[in-house]
Amino acid sequence: MREDVGEVTTSLHRPTTDSSRSKPVRYESFEWPQQQQQPPSNGVPRSAWNRQHRRLSRWHRPYTAVLVFLDLISTLAASEIADVFLEKSKSGFQHKSWLFLQGSALFTFFAYVVLPLGWLLLLWTNGTYDRRYLGLGSEEFKRIVRTSVTVVAAVSLLAFATKTDLSRGTVATVSLCALLFILLCRVTARQVLHLARRRTGHGAHRMVLVGTLPEALEVYTAVTRSPAAGLIPVAIHITDGYAAARGIETPVPVYAGRDVLSLVREVGADTIAVCGSASAEPGELRRLAWQLEGTGVDLVVAPQLTDIAGPRVHIRPIEGLPLLHVEEPTLSGPGWLVKNLLDRVVAGLGLALISPILAVIALGIRLSDPGPVFFRQTRVGHDGRTFRVWKFRTMYVDAEERKATLEELNESDGMLFKMKHDPRIFAFGQKLRATSLDELPQLINVLKGEMSLVGPRPLPADDGDYLGDVRRRLLVRPGITGLWQVSGRSDLSWDEAVRLDLYYVDNWSLTYDLSILWRTIWVVLKRKGAY
Known part of the structure; x- marks a missing residue:
């Protein structure tokens, strides 16, 4: 456990400290900008297309690029299988239909250009490349299935609007094959990511836990149970004063009375996790979120709801106050x-x-x-x-x-x-x-x-x-x-x-x-x- 001498504060906002102690530290997946300007704390909106600083955690960029490539290959393979299916089925159709477009430039354009690009566009709009859903949980796969339904609906609507005699077997073949290939590639990519996180620690988020020591240790235990989740706590910033941690063995260094942003810079983190009662002051939490705008640092909140999964928790805002409503377990129905x-x-x-x-x-x-x-x-x-x-x-x-x-x-x-x-x-x-x-x-x-x-x-x-x-x-x-x-x-x-x-x-x-x-x-x- 590391002692950090400084003014003890129970607030999340910046205290008066000597910022010369915090020096840029380089990691393989992290580099804090040398000329970091403190963003304004008044919540001035920034353009999402022209950020001053990109996200500090960079693992998701090459990972997303790989997913885009795999999705494109999957949709092209599905079109190729549908092409083979058309070739075998052509003799069974005697009327003019999309089957007889096979081999033409128009068929090639739609099967190998429009349809794959349409898949990628719909996968993107459905959030399947959102890093919040990558690497853990079932939300990524749910959104892929939702995309496949949208693709089928869009193709059917287009065929109806253009009065194209479209083979139902062709639509079913290309849609089902694309869905299966994409899911298979996503599962394989996730397993590779999990393997990298377990063995090397690459592809993970480095977290600073903010809260009281018991709350921070509880969150530490929860996020480290599964290395595949890719969350690595590297420091704890306690809000109830350093004296609360004296004589207690901790798995990561403990700090108190520090500016949270300078601490993040010093330990090479890219995520701040506000634990338990530290998030009870909405004004302080809001100001911290303002301070993080444009820095590339993620902010997550770990409420005092342990071992309760997402489907049971619903946010119900009332007059600007977000209330977490916890449903009863579903053991019937x-x-x-x-x-x-x-x-x-x-x-x-x-x-x-x-x-x-x-x-x-x-x-x-x-x-x-x-x-x-x-x-x-x-x-x-x-x-x-x-x-x-x-x-x-x-x-x-x-x-x-x-x-x-x-x-x-x-x-x-x-x-x-x-x-x-x-x-x-x-x-x-x-x-x-x-x-x-x-x-x-x-x-x-x-x-x-x-x-x-x-x-x-x-x-x-x-x-x-x-x-x-x-x-x-x-x-x-x-x-x-x-x-x-x-x-x-x-x-x-x-x-x-x-x-x-x-x-x-x-x-x-x-x-x-x-x-x-x-x-x-x-x-x-x-x-x-x-x-």
């Missing part, structure tokens, strides 16, 4: 009904399709250790109701008796017993655990309505009553996979696992379920935290 139906259908089809695999696994267990194929244990489910979970047995038959002698070797800090090298697990069972194949019989519990495909982890029923925050997990059915499984599995602490389960309960959605199922595939392949 049509979406919940669709989830239940999807669970039953997928479980039934899954059991039918993988039955040969289940038979082979059962044979392997019997050959490895005499005893039952399945392990049945009582677990706590929805609303505290108990049920018996189905799993392939991976331990010797006397595992429960031997557990008492291994209690002192427990590596878990919560209600579950975990050992990385548990001697009670036989060799074939270890392979089943590493590949998560021992969980497949839980599809029986899903088919019976006792579990879900996605949900919190089912906890043993013999560990006492679950009270407090833990009991909130019982508002939904436990799942075969869940947020904790795709976030570290057994490598997580008990508190972190509970936090992730509660986050899922509070922010459930069908889209979120599909995202977790997709992430589960990669987690299983990597075998991270499986023991």
Whole structure:
């Protein structure tokens, strides 16, 4: 922790300090202008087309250029596929239509110039290149799907206005192919960006956290849980005086009584995050926003709403006062009904399709250790109701008796017993655990309505009553996979696992379920935290 001697202030605005201490520092992705002029603090509007200083964070410029190139290639490839489709379908049409424009200059112009450029224009107007949506979350993909609908509507309207006999199959082919190619390229580009952020730190935002020390540390913990988010706190500016941080170990240097802008310049940051109660003074926050105009520094506000996702939070301005309205979790309704139906259908089809695999696994267990194929244990489910979970047995038959002698070797800090090298697990069972194949019989519990495909982890029923925050997990059915499984599995602490389960309960959605199922595939392949 670094002590910074200066006048202690609880205000966000500029105090009187010695600015000679702040010197320009160069980083690979950041360079503060040598002749930086302090922008006026009265909120004088600036032209978006003629900024005095560009954004300090430059990773999104080459990244956006790559996305534009990939989108263009995707739309051209879709037009080429449609061209091939037209060639094969031409013989089936005997009337004059757009099919017979194939090979002409007009067809080439529309298929390989107008349509790709139209895609790029609509992708831009729909905000798919907005850096706020790049690299994290599903908003980027939602906007791409919205763009595809707009393209189909525009092409159909143009064909109707010009009375062009347009092949519906052609429109469907080119639109669907373009959408799939663009989504595939965006997913690939995002994975490369996440990999760069995890391994090298490139493509990330350097943040200065402003607020009280507890609030700043809470935001620090939240943004650093996921390196793929690309948010790297590099300093904390506390607003309640430096004395509040004395004797406390902090992960980044702590400052007090400093001019926030000069501090940003000194540590090489490009983002200021105002945390918790530091944003409670609208006048001070507004003045800070004025000061940042034209500097290229981003301003974000982290309100005191932890673990609540965006769909539950709505801004309702009243007489210029922005109020954050927090909706209740959606644990019923049509979406919940669709989830239940999807669970039953997928479980039934899954059991039918993988039955040969289940038979082979059962044979392997019997050959490895005499005893039952399945392990049945009582677990706590929805609303505290108990049920018996189905799993392939991976331990010797006397595992429960031997557990008492291994209690002192427990590596878990919560209600579950975990050992990385548990001697009670036989060799074939270890392979089943590493590949998560021992969980497949839980599809029986899903088919019976006792579990879900996605949900919190089912906890043993013999560990006492679950009270407090833990009991909130019982508002939904436990799942075969869940947020904790795709976030570290057994490598997580008990508190972190509970936090992730509660986050899922509070922010459930069908889209979120599909995202977790997709992430589960990669987690299983990597075998991270499986023991």
